[in-house]
Amino acid sequence: MEEVKTSSRTRASLVAQSSADSRLRRRAQTVIPGGMYGHLNSVALPEDFPQFFKSGKGCRVRDVDDNEYIDFMCSWGPVVLGHAYPSVDEAADAEVRQGICLNGPGEIFVQLAELLVSEVSHAEWAMFGKNGTDATSLGLRIARTATTKGKVLIAKGAYHGIGTWSLPPGSAGVTDRDQADTIYFEYNDLESLDHAIAEAEGDVASVVVTPIRHEVHRDLELASPAFAVGVRKRCDEMGACLMIDDIRCGFRLDLAGSWESLGVRPDLTAYSKALANGHPLAALLGSEFLRDAATLVTATGSFWFSAPPMAAAVKTIETLKSENGIGRMEIAGQRFQAGLAEQADTHGLHVTISGPPQLPFMTFEGDKDEAKAFAWASECVRRGVYLHPFHNWFVSTAHDDQSIDDALSRTDDAFAAVRSRFGGT
Amino acid sequence: MEEVKTSSRTRASLVAQSSADSRLRRRAQTVIPGGMYGHLNSVALPEDFPQFFKSGKGCRVRDVDDNEYIDFMCSWGPVVLGHAYPSVDEAADAEVRQGICLNGPGEIFVQLAELLVSEVSHAEWAMFGKNGTDATSLGLRIARTATTKGKVLIAKGAYHGIGTWSLPPGSAGVTDRDQADTIYFEYNDLESLDHAIAEAEGDVASVVVTPIRHEVHRDLELASPAFAVGVRKRCDEMGACLMIDDIRCGFRLDLAGSWESLGVRPDLTAYSKALANGHPLAALLGSEFLRDAATLVTATGSFWFSAPPMAAAVKTIETLKSENGIGRMEIAGQRFQAGLAEQADTHGLHVTISGPPQLPFMTFEGDKDEAKAFAWASECVRRGVYLHPFHNWFVSTAHDDQSIDDALSRTDDAFAAVRSRFGGT
Numbered sequence: 101m102e103e104v105k106t107s108s109r110t111r112a113s114l115v116a117q118s119s120a121d122s123r124l125r126r127r128a129q130t131v132i133p134g135g136m137y138g139h140l141n142s143v144a145l146p147e148d149f150p151q152f153f154k155s156g157k158g159c160r161v162r163d164v165d166d167n168e169y170i171d172f173m174c175s176w177g178p179v180v181l182g183h184a185y186p187s188v189d190e191a192a193d194a195e196v197r198q199g200i201c202l203n204g205p206g207e208i209f210v211q212l213a214e215l216l217v218s219e220v221s222h223a224e225w226a227m228f229g230k231n232g233t234d235a236t237s238l239g240l241r242i243a244r245t246a247t248t249k250g251k252v253l254i255a256k257g258a259y260h261g262i263g264t265w266s267l268p269p270g271s272a273g274v275t276d277r278d279q280a281d282t283i284y285f286e287y288n289d290l291e292s293l294d295h296a297i298a299e300a301e302g303d304v305a306s307v308v309v310t311p312i313r314h315e316v317h318r319d320l321e322l323a324s325p326a327f328a329v330g331v332r333k334r335c336d337e338m339g340a341c342l343m344i345d346d347i348r349c350g351f352r353l354d355l356a357g358s359w360e361s362l363g364v365r366p367d368l369t370a371y372s373k374a375l376a377n378g379h380p381l382a383a384l385l386g387s388e389f390l391r392d393a394a395t396l397v398t399a400t401g402s403f404w405f406s407a408p409p410m411a412a413a414v415k416t417i418e419t420l421k422s423e424n425g426i427g428r429m430e431i432a433g434q435r436f437q438a439g440l441a442e443q444a445d446t447h448g449l450h451v452t453i454s455g456p457p458q459l460p461f462m463t464f465e466g467d468k469d470e471a472k473a474f475a476w477a478s479e480c481v482r483r484g485v486y487l488h489p490f491h492n493w494f495v496s497t498a499h500d501d502q503s504i505d506d507a508l509s510r511t512d513d514a515f516a517a518v519r520s521r522f523g524g525t
Numbered sequence: 526m527e528e529v530k531t532s533s534r535t536r537a538s539l540v541a542q543s544s545a546d547s548r549l550r551r552r553a554q555t556v557i558p559g560g561m562y563g564h565l566n567s568v569a570l571p572e573d574f575p576q577f578f579k580s581g582k583g584c585r586v587r588d589v590d591d592n593e594y595i596d597f598m599c600s601w602g603p604v605v606l607g608h609a610y611p612s613v614d615e616a617a618d619a620e621v622r623q624g625i626c627l628n629g630p631g632e633i634f635v636q637l638a639e640l641l642v643s644e645v646s647h648a649e650w651a652m653f654g655k656n657g658t659d660a661t662s663l664g665l666r667i668a669r670t671a672t673t674k675g676k677v678l679i680a681k682g683a684y685h686g687i688g689t690w691s692l693p694p695g696s697a698g699v700t701d702r703d704q705a706d707t708i709y710f711e712y713n714d715l716e717s718l719d720h721a722i723a724e725a726e727g728d729v730a731s732v733v734v735t736p737i738r739h740e741v742h743r744d745l746e747l748a749s750p751a752f753a754v755g756v757r758k759r760c761d762e763m764g765a766c767l768m769i770d771d772i773r774c775g776f777r778l779d780l781a782g783s784w785e786s787l788g789v790r791p792d793l794t795a796y797s798k799a800l801a802n803g804h805p806l807a808a809l810l811g812s813e814f815l816r817d818a819a820t821l822v823t824a825t826g827s828f829w830f831s832a833p834p835m836a837a838a839v840k841t842i843e844t845l846k847s848e849n850g851i852g853r854m855e856i857a858g859q860r861f862q863a864g865l866a867e868q869a870d871t872h873g874l875h876v877t878i879s880g881p882p883q884l885p886f887m888t889f890e891g892d893k894d895e896a897k898a899f900a901w902a903s904e905c906v907r908r909g910v911y912l913h914p915f916h917n918w919f920v921s922t923a924h925d926d927q928s929i930d931d932a933l934s935r936t937d938d939a940f941a942a943v944r945s946r947f948g949g950t
Contacts, residue, residue: 120632124632124635127639128634128635130639130642131635131638131639131641131642131649131650132634132635132650132651132652133650133652133816133817133819133820134819134820136629136630137652137819137820137824138824138825138826138829138830139825140628140629140630140825140830142629150629151630152631152634153624153627153628153630153631154623154631154632155623155624155627156623156624156627157624161624163629164632171628173628175626175627176628176827177827178626178827178828179624179626183624183627184621184622184623184624184625189621189622189625193618193621196609196614196617197609197614198580198581198609199578199580199581199582199586199604199608199609199803200609200614200802200803200804201600201603201604201803201804202578202580202581202586202600202608203578203586203596203598203601204561204565204567204575204576204577204578204588205561205565205576205577205578206577206578206579207545207549207577207579207589209557209577210552210553210556210557210577213553213557214555214556216556217556224556225556225557225558226556226557227562229656230656230805230826230828231655231656231659231827231829232826232827233826234656237689240698241689241697241698241699242698243698244697244698244699244700250700250702261826262823262824262825262826264662264666264689264690265689265703267823271822271823272666272669272670272818272821272822272823273665273666273667273668273669273670273818273821274666274669275669275675275705275706277675277702277705277706278702278703278706280700280702280705281700347827372827373827377625378624378625378626378828379625379626379828380655380805380827380828380831380834391558392558394558395558395559396697396698397696397697397698398692398696398697399563400562400563400564400565400687401563401655401656401657401658401686401687402600402602402656402772402797402798402805403603403655403656403804403805404563404656405563405565406803406805486628
């Protein structure tokens with residue numbers, strides 16, 4: 101069995117070698133490449149972050165060593181009503197008891213499609229998958245079919261899943277041919293988009309954009325109204341499909357669509373993550389003119405028609421509506437953002453708070469190598485507040501005033517520790 | 526609301542316009558492209574086949590009009606222990622109650638990887654996804670990373686999911702660039718494979734094969750031992766990775782690997798479907814020399830680390846082992862195959878029974894346009910036996926002697942009806 105590298109570890113973490121988390125990490129080294137992979141891999145996080153979790157309830161999660169955290173990652177988005185939300189899980193379980201996977205869909209398949217079509221302003225039809233990547237990749241094939249064009253334009257640095265067309269250039273195992281149809285532009289920059297359009301020489305099937313700029317390692321940036329309107333206009337002019345990749349923001353900003361407040365409606369929207377409060381589901385919603393193209397693409401997966409996640413989705417959306425979930429997340433996020441801003445100021449630390457309140461984020465100004473961000477996140481996690489040093493956070497409807505204030509009482513100490521270590525800025 | 530086309534329908538089905546299935550089909554026409562899509566779309570099936578299902582228990586399923594069927598499709602493979610298998614669903618539910626989706630995996634992630642590595646002969650590590658496509662596409666990227674080569678060789682007509690590299694040439698929404706790295710050969714034909722290798726000019730990253738030939742619209746064909754050994758030998762000689770796509774056959778033929786009895790071990794195996802008895806999960810298993818490459822590829826999805834399907838998988842595999850599930854499915858399938866052969870003979874109908882017994886199939890000889898296959902499947906479904914006219918069937922461990930005999934008592938009448946309509950052959 102390979103030993104976990106410990107040379108740079110602190111005394112505290114050496115003591116922690118006997119923790120359940122450390123024992124699992126060692127076992128995982130044997131049977132999992134690198135011991136872990138993907139976005140939940142803690143190897144890129146400060147060493148105080150646990151890798152393995154045991155449970156979650158509401159806005160709190162518990163790691164395998166029984167440490168409890170107020171959770172501001174919500175499993176990187178899926179958990180929108182809080183962990184283990186009873187009515188959602190019960191709706192799913194009722195379907196599981198009828199058979200999780202049958203020879204065709206159940207009535208809930210139609211009900212969920214009807215609900216999404218009624219809620220999302222541009223949508224006239226729905227299709228379902230399991231991963232966000234299923235939805236974005238399916239959307240691209242539908243756009244190509246409808247337009248008889250081939251290229252896709254995406255923002256540099258944007259994440260649209262692990263389809264080879266959207267992985268960063270030079271990603272392991274991706275060939276030049278895989279990405280020959282992908283052209284990049286700068287988010288919020290119409291001039292750059294125009295260059296990309298010119299480069300495509302009339303062959304643009306789709307422009308795919310996230311509703312806000314939410315790359316890792318930088319402040320979140322809202323779409324400028326001019327950009328959103330400009331993207332729509334250019335798609336209309338060249339006969340290309342506008343797809344909004346709403347996988348990260350969907351069901352947190354606006355049930356009608358994340359650019360609805362900007363007056364911009366896409367032709368396709370890709371949803372996943374928060375759609376079913378953690379149950380595995382993705383959806384692609386489309387406008388009427390794409391319906392025929394959607395019937396022509398091969399779209400299927402072994403578990404794509406399973407009823408339980410669909411029942412969970414119906415209950416999640418109904419709950420978000422009936423309990424003003426989006427408004428409540430906004431208020432909770434604002435409270436957290438305002439509290440952090442005030443604390444940083446008090447400690448003489450210059451920070452930038454960004455993002456819509458439902459997906460808050462914070463960076464330290466002039467933070468070379470993210471040293472302060474890492475130190476602060478580390479101090480937070482030690483104090484029972486789980487958030488990320490370089491990826492946006494998430495708020496759920498389970499974050500009430502009390503849990504936000506509880507979190508803030510701990511982040512204050514984290515700021516003090518950063519101030520003490522780095523001095524003021 | 527669009528009306529379902531009824532011109533070619535029988536009087537019986539016109540009466541059925543008021544069925545729950547028909548009502549759901551009409552609703553679905555409004556909000557789902559084509560009313561349904563994917564492999565569970567009944568539009569390609571005889572009109573007697575229901576589209577919407579309500580429940581399943583053991584080897585029986587029930588449609589939304591409460592018609593019960595002895596089920597020989599097992600949801601196209603996932604259901605290997607029978608529908609709604611209590612201990613599997615309870616294991617999953619225990620995890621759901623702890624939080625379906627957390628900020629990291631739970632201990633079960635390591636346990637399942639350990640179990641798979643211990644069961645599957647060549648495997649030294651495991652990675653997980655949600656769709657079969659996740660596993661095959663990830664495997665290809667790992668093979669490319671390890672070999673620094675680009676091309677993939679697959680059998681003509683084989684299905685390896687909906688990655689654009691593996692969809693049939695000319696599929697809607699797929700560009701020539703998407704498939705520029707894919708080269709085809711004929712299954713069970715080493716000469717054809719050699720031509721494909723020559724065409725790749727030394728740039729083969731992987732040969733991907735299903736353990737048996739299981740295309741639609743034709744008899745199933747086992748891999749010839751010479752073919753399996755020959756594929757392995759060629760991969761070794763050219764330094765390419767042999768990936769077995771065991772998504773359809775996995776956990777039905779041999780827990781150690783579907784080519785184990787042929788003495789051939791792959792470098793990568795893609796599993797999904799039966800892995801967790803219907804719970805959404807896929808796995809990619811790899812040999813030791815691919816471990817480093819596996820750490821380099823981007824491999825992630827919002828729900829890829831959810832514990833419930835992993836708990837279901839552990840329980841499914843343990844049950845298959847402790848109850849000799851594969852042996853029992855083989856016996857049940859043999860009983861069904863033998864019974865069908867005898868019945869066809871009695872009725873003077875010439876059929877070909879093919880497939881390993883766990884994945885049986887039957888075609889009528891000289892069956893132009895599959896008219897007899899459709900008629901027979903239709904007569905079966907009317908009598909409460911659910912199977913497919915042109916796709917292989919599946920047996921589960923819930924198919925005991927009694928249910929097989931019950932099914933055979935109905936298929937006998939279906940043969941009689943076909944004989945009466947088409948005459949003997």
